[in-house]
Amino acid sequence: MLFPSTIAGSLPKPAWLAQPQALWAPWLLEGEALAQGKRDAVRLALFEQERAGIDIVTDGEQTRRHFVTTFIEGLEGVDFAHKRTVRIRNRYDADVPVVAGPVARRHPVYAEDARFLRAETGRRVKFTLPGPMTMVDTLHDAHYRSREKLAWAFAEILNAEAREIAAAGVDVIQFDEPAFNVYFDEVRDWGVAALERAAQGLPCTTAVHICYGYGIAANVEWKKTLGSEWRQYEATFPLLARSTIGQVSLECQNSRVPLDLIALLGDKDVLVGAIDVASERVETPEEVAATLAAAARLVAPERIQACTNCGMVPLSREVARGKLRALAAGAALARGG
Numbered sequence: 001m002l003f004p005s006t007i008a009g010s011l012p013k014p015a016w017l018a019q020p021q022a023l024w025a026p027w028l029l030e031g032e033a034l035a036q037g038k039r040d041a042v043r044l045a046l047f048e049q050e051r052a053g054i055d056i057v058t059d060g061e062q063t064r065r066h067f068v069t070t071f072i073e074g075l076e077g078v079d080f081a082h083k084r085t086v087r088i089r090n091r092y093d094a095d096v097p098v099v100a101g102p103v104a105r106r107h108p109v110y111a112e113d114a115r116f117l118r119a120e121t122g123r124r125v126k127f128t129l130p131g132p133m134t135m136v137d138t139l140h141d142a143h144y145r146s147r148e149k150l151a152w153a154f155a156e157i158l159n160a161e162a163r164e165i166a167a168a169g170v171d172v173i174q175f176d177e178p179a180f181n182v183y184f185d186e187v188r189d190w191g192v193a194a195l196e197r198a199a200q201g202l203p204c205t206t207a208v209h210i211c212y213g214y215g216i217a218a219n220v221e222w223k224k225t226l227g228s229e230w231r232q233y234e235a236t237f238p239l240l241a242r243s244t245i246g247q248v249s250l251e252c253q254n255s256r257v258p259l260d261l262i263a264l265l266g267d268k269d270v271l272v273g274a275i276d277v278a279s280e281r282v283e284t285p286e287e288v289a290a291t292l293a294a295a296a297r298l299v300a301p302e303r304i305q306a307c308t309n310c311g312m313v314p315l316s317r318e319v320a321r322g323k324l325r326a327l328a329a330g331a332a333l334a335r336g337g
């Protein structure tokens, strides 16, 4: 089937689990009620995706407050009690945890979540993890004193985690690397290699997601500085084309990315972002189909999946539901259905 549909990863959380339309909102439940609430939220996320007609579903990242730090909370060597203010992706300041010693993974972080996701749906499932470079960029490092060394340590940890997630029966593991759109020299020198280390030997499909971020003010301001054509992917895609990673998830809809850059991805599967997550306006199926048709003039149609530009967690549930339906309907339209 041409143009299977999937999402970048996250969906809004129900109002009883966390404050709506807020990034990184704290949990509104505790203890066993929180554990049950997260599982119910995953069930709802699956229901919304399946009812909309999404083919490859995720858990909507309903069990995480933040796509990077929730994973890091499960590791040793990181001090969350004494945070430091750092500049994230050269763009905005945030209070972040401190790497205070060697990082280590003493127990699985998401394996149970992956088993639950696999058990709750008959559809193909995708599980998301942060990429090594983006993890490094979300911390203050007081131990390794080297972004590259810390990235390699994280890559080994991610690989151990990903192997257990794959063993749960997931079809795709995606690493989120928005930092790849910022630090081009590091991407070339060690970023892609660290990503490959994280994905090494996995029995499932592997993917990397690279985007221009949520529609938060800092990102909107940053995008204004990028000029009329966003050519950031031009540096990274040829490197990814030569990598062991199977799929690349990227931003297209409403962005100033010249679509012809996707031709640089060689034989990779291309997850075309046909839904803008920085706008409340719900795309029409015709718009989604037009984006997919434009992509299909540049890469083989059988290598294209219909996807969102990024996660939908900052949107209202109603808008996200509309966008899910537009995505699936647009993909069906593009395949002539």
Ligand SMILES: [Zn+2]
Pocket: 008, 178, 209, 210, 211, 212, 213, 214, 309, 310, 311
């Ligand atoms: Zn993204």
